[in-house]
Amino acid sequence: MSPVFPPLANKLGELKSSAIRDLLKLTSRADIIGLAGGLPDADLMPRERLAKAAEGALSDNSCLQYTESPGWPALRAVLAARESAKLGRTVPVEEVFVTHGSQQALSLLAEVLLDPGALVIVEDPAYVGALQVFRAAGARIVAVPLDREGMRTDLLAELLARGERPAFVHTVSNFHNPGGVTMSPARRRELAELADAHGFWVIEDDPYGELWFDNPAPAPVATYSRNVIRLSSSSKILSPALRVGWLVAPDPVCRAVELLKQGADLCGSALTHQIAAELLADEAWLTAHIDTVRAAYGARAKALVHAFRARFGDRATCTDASGGMFVWADFTDGTDTEALLPKALDAGVAYVPGSAFAVDGGYRNSMRMCFTTSEAATLEQAIDRLARAAQSTQL
Amino acid sequence: MSPVFPPLANKLGELKSSAIRDLLKLTSRADIIGLAGGLPDADLMPRERLAKAAEGALSDNSCLQYTESPGWPALRAVLAARESAKLGRTVPVEEVFVTHGSQQALSLLAEVLLDPGALVIVEDPAYVGALQVFRAAGARIVAVPLDREGMRTDLLAELLARGERPAFVHTVSNFHNPGGVTMSPARRRELAELADAHGFWVIEDDPYGELWFDNPAPAPVATYSRNVIRLSSSSKILSPALRVGWLVAPDPVCRAVELLKQGADLCGSALTHQIAAELLADEAWLTAHIDTVRAAYGARAKALVHAFRARFGDRATCTDASGGMFVWADFTDGTDTEALLPKALDAGVAYVPGSAFAVDGGYRNSMRMCFTTSEAATLEQAIDRLARAAQSTQL
Numbered sequence: 001m002s003p004v005f006p007p008l009a010n011k012l013g014e015l016k017s018s019a020i021r022d023l024l025k026l027t028s029r030a031d032i033i034g035l036a037g038g039l040p041d042a043d044l045m046p047r048e049r050l051a052k053a054a055e056g057a058l059s060d061n062s063c064l065q066y067t068e069s070p071g072w073p074a075l076r077a078v079l080a081a082r083e084s085a086k087l088g089r090t091v092p093v094e095e096v097f098v099t100h101g102s103q104q105a106l107s108l109l110a111e112v113l114l115d116p117g118a119l120v121i122v123e124d125p126a127y128v129g130a131l132q133v134f135r136a137a138g139a140r141i142v143a144v145p146l147d148r149e150g151m152r153t154d155l156l157a158e159l160l161a162r163g164e165r166p167a168f169v170h171t172v173s174n175f176h177n178p179g180g181v182t183m184s185p186a187r188r189r190e191l192a193e194l195a196d197a198h199g200f201w202v203i204e205d206d207p208y209g210e211l212w213f214d215n216p217a218p219a220p221v222a223t224y225s226r227n228v229i230r231l232s233s234s235s236k237i238l239s240p241a242l243r244v245g246w247l248v249a250p251d252p253v254c255r256a257v258e259l260l261k262q263g264a265d266l267c268g269s270a271l272t273h274q275i276a277a278e279l280l281a282d283e284a285w286l287t288a289h290i291d292t293v294r295a296a297y298g299a300r301a302k303a304l305v306h307a308f309r310a311r312f313g314d315r316a317t318c319t320d321a322s323g324g325m326f327v328w329a330d331f332t333d334g335t336d337t338e339a340l341l342p343k344a345l346d347a348g349v350a351y352v353p354g355s356a357f358a359v360d361g362g363y364r365n366s367m368r369m370c371f372t373t374s375e376a377a378t379l380e381q382a383i384d385r386l387a388r389a390a391q392s393t394q395l
Numbered sequence: 396m397s398p399v400f401p402p403l404a405n406k407l408g409e410l411k412s413s414a415i416r417d418l419l420k421l422t423s424r425a426d427i428i429g430l431a432g433g434l435p436d437a438d439l440m441p442r443e444r445l446a447k448a449a450e451g452a453l454s455d456n457s458c459l460q461y462t463e464s465p466g467w468p469a470l471r472a473v474l475a476a477r478e479s480a481k482l483g484r485t486v487p488v489e490e491v492f493v494t495h496g497s498q499q500a501l502s503l504l505a506e507v508l509l510d511p512g513a514l515v516i517v518e519d520p521a522y523v524g525a526l527q528v529f530r531a532a533g534a535r536i537v538a539v540p541l542d543r544e545g546m547r548t549d550l551l552a553e554l555l556a557r558g559e560r561p562a563f564v565h566t567v568s569n570f571h572n573p574g575g576v577t578m579s580p581a582r583r584r585e586l587a588e589l590a591d592a593h594g595f596w597v598i599e600d601d602p603y604g605e606l607w608f609d610n611p612a613p614a615p616v617a618t619y620s621r622n623v624i625r626l627s628s629s630s631k632i633l634s635p636a637l638r639v640g641w642l643v644a645p646d647p648v649c650r651a652v653e654l655l656k657q658g659a660d661l662c663g664s665a666l667t668h669q670i671a672a673e674l675l676a677d678e679a680w681l682t683a684h685i686d687t688v689r690a691a692y693g694a695r696a697k698a699l700v701h702a703f704r705a706r707f708g709d710r711a712t713c714t715d716a717s718g719g720m721f722v723w724a725d726f727t728d729g730t731d732t733e734a735l736l737p738k739a740l741d742a743g744v745a746y747v748p749g750s751a752f753a754v755d756g757g758y759r760n761s762m763r764m765c766f767t768t769s770e771a772a773t774l775e776q777a778i779d780r781l782a783r784a785a786q787s788t789q790l
Contacts, residue, residue, distance in 0.1 A: 004594075005596075005621070005622060005645050005647060005648075006562070006563075006590075006594045006595050006596045006622055007562075007594075008507055008508060008647065008648070008651050009506070009507060009508055009509055009510045009513075009562075010510050011510055012507065012651055012654075039460060039461060040460075042456045042457070042459050042460045043456060045456060045459040045460075047453060047455075047456050047459060050453055050459070051449075051450065051453035051454075054446075054449045054450070054453060055446065055449070055450065058442060058445060058446035058449060059446075060442075061437045061438060061440060061442050062437070063636055064437050064440040064442060064445070064634040064635070064636045065434060065435075065437045065440075065634075065635060065636065066434060066630075066635045066636075067636075099660075100495055100638075100660040101660050101661055103658070103659070103660050103661045104659060104660040107658055107659050107660065111404070112403055112404060112407065113403060113404055114404055115404045115405050115406055118404070129657075129658070129661070132657065132658045133658045136655075136658055167401070167402075167404075168401075195401075199399075199401045199402075200401050201400075201401045226398050226400070227400060227401055235461075239459040239460075239666075240459070240460060240461045240662075240665075241458055241459045241460065241461075241462075241664045241665045241666040241667075242664065242666070243495075243638075243660070243663065243664045250398070250400050252400060252403065253400075253403070256403055256407055259407075260531075262524075262527065263498070263502055263524070263527045263528045263531055264498070264499060264502050264659070265494075265495040265496050265498050265499040265502065265638070265660075266496055266498045266524070268638065269636045269637065269638045269664065269667060270635075270636045271634075271636040271637070271667065272636075272664060272666065272667065
């Protein structure tokens with residue numbers, strides 16, 4: 001007889017595990033080439049430089065104590081300097097707040113900006129880690145589709161003209177997860193103008209901006225409006241184990257986040273903050289390191305896209321992979337990617353069906369592929385396997 | 396003209412910064428002896444052992460990637476073994492969940508266990524980090540006073556007999572912050588029996604249990620009931636910079652916490668988890684290390700208590716400081732500790748007035764003193780200064 005425990009909160013009924021996380025548990029077999037995950041390549045992480053910085057940080061006891069809720073001061077200073085360079089204006093340290101990965105920035109901002117029933121506008125397909133948080137906060141969620149230039153700001157303008165009043169609009173402006181696209185400069189300006197005109201926040205979620213392959217990402221949305229809260233992270237350029245993300249926002253937002261951070265987990269780790277500060281401040285080293293990651297990911301992305309287009313021809317289209325970690329593909333021949341998945345796993349390749357990223361259903365003929373953790377030849381083999389699986393569904 | 400930003404959530408109006416944090420900002424002057432803080436002594440943290448473990452962890456890339464939401468498996472295994480020894484039963488790894496400090500365990504549990512308006516029973520005076528989280532969750536809070544044997548379980552029984560039905564009861568069972576007392580074995584058993592009889596959870600918040608001075612802490616409340624969720628942390632025995640806390644709870648609680656952790660911050664740091672795992676698994680070293688901390692804190696506590704009693708005689712009483720980090724004092728001569736504070740600061744000593752820990756007001760003649768970060772002679776000087784300040788208020 002299993003014991004009868006006291007009840008849990010009723011509201012938990014609304015929560016569910018990420019479909020992608022559940023899928024990843026099924027697809028971790030060694031014989032499967034994983035395009036499903038969304039992890040940076042651990043082999044490209046700067047282990048020796050991290051070890052040296054850890055040794056330095058641990059040469060005295062100052063990094064062992066609790067630190068301030070907004071983060072280790074030296075880390076905030078270097079982040080403020082880097083953001084100032086990106087935005088072309090002086091970002092004061094007070095407007096930089098370090099979080100436990102940028103996922104924590106999303107969850108704290110959901111608390112700071114949303115009353116129950118508030119409207120949140122997201123992109124479709126959407127970053128599921130954000131969707132999960134906004135849903136848990138009791139938000140009403142309306143989606144605006146992506147196209148090759150990013151969020152369809154014309155459709156956002158229509159929503160606003162119909163009287164919709166969002167608390168904020170969430171966008172992954174660069175090298176979208178899962179959509180693979182980057183918002184054009186004109187759309188950035190339009191989004192910023194709408195935010196100013198209608199008085200809503202924009203959360204510009206930018207973990208991939210430095211991982212460009214051929215051309216740097218356009219100037220951030222935040223260069224066009226002060227109503228923009230920028231989020232980024234060291235996870236994709238250094239290591240997720242630092243758990244160093246950050247938000248850059250006007251002072252009232254940062255002070256509200258600070259109150260909530262105290263209750264959420266008091267503060268971050270002075271040790272990993274100090275390590276991150278050292279690596280982010282070493283500009284010459286950092287530029288060379290990120291160049292190495294970009295070159296590796298760029299070669300993998302091109303191999304994946306080339307193989308996909310060669311194998312599928314006009315049966316499917318896929319994004320160009322100009323940066324980041326993901327390629328998005330749409331089958332034009334009616335292939336159902338949920339139905340295809342078991343056959344793909346049998347053939348030895350995993351991906352995430354597009355439906356996992358749909359806000360209100362759809363994307364049944366789409367998929368997300370992550371190219372970061374395999375070499376070009378392996379990615380080509382993955383596409384061969386995928387093509388075999390897709391072939392068999394047609395018979 | 397300062398810019399007009401979009402609004403923040405209305406519910407933020409209910410939140411306020413911890414009075415203690417605000418006080419600490421005022422009392423960090425170098426000429427003030429700080430009894431107000433609640434920090435462990437960084438000089439006693441095992442820096443060299445931490446550095447060696449960091450070097451080991453960073454000798455390959457496995458600690459650089461994202462880790463599982465419930466924590467690095469090897470850390471959960473060692474925590475399960477240590478808890479099994481403490482509880483006298485086998486605690487499965489699935490029932491151990493690593494959090495970003497035990498403050499995160501509190502905030503995740505508030506989400507998992509509380510619907511808005513749910514009843515939470517806390518101790519009075521209360522741990523303010525818990526109060527802050529329960530209030531933010533919209534709980535109705537009822538306080539049960541402490542005496543020298545810990546929570547007045549007879550008064551809890553009366554509340555229950557009157558029909559009150561808490562979602563959970565929160566207790567700092569060992570070396571209470573701020574109250575300095577430890578719950579007696581008889582009270583532990585009674586609390587557990589009430590939890591079983593009335594079907595509520597007990598959160599046994601135990602960050603200080605290993606810091607006993609003369610006698611080990613009694614067996615945990617969790618040895619008497621399966622309705623107990625235990626919380627602890629490496630912050631007070633190793634270093635807060637690891638940000639390694641944990642909860643031990645039945646499987647349904649851990650699985651609900653896992654869903655919320657994904658949204659809150661995805662996962663902890665594989666690097667600091669691996670470091671914590673190595674140090675916690677090295678039993679011989681750990682025992683010796685904790686003995687050193689206990690001996691230092693014990694000597695400081697005794698010096699503080701001795702000086703306080705010598706100086707204040709029957710004008711005040713204070714707890715015995717049998718472990719942990721805090722002494723609680725009650726003035727019996729009507730001294731108002733809020734009114735005394737500015738004079739104490741002038742005299743060069745800081746403490747936290749009892750009112751900062753009151754759930755529904757009160758404790759105006761009480762104060763909390765932390766003895767961890769000064770040597771005995773300095774603590775004696777602090778009490779001299781306090782006595783001078785208290786003397787002047789009488790004139």
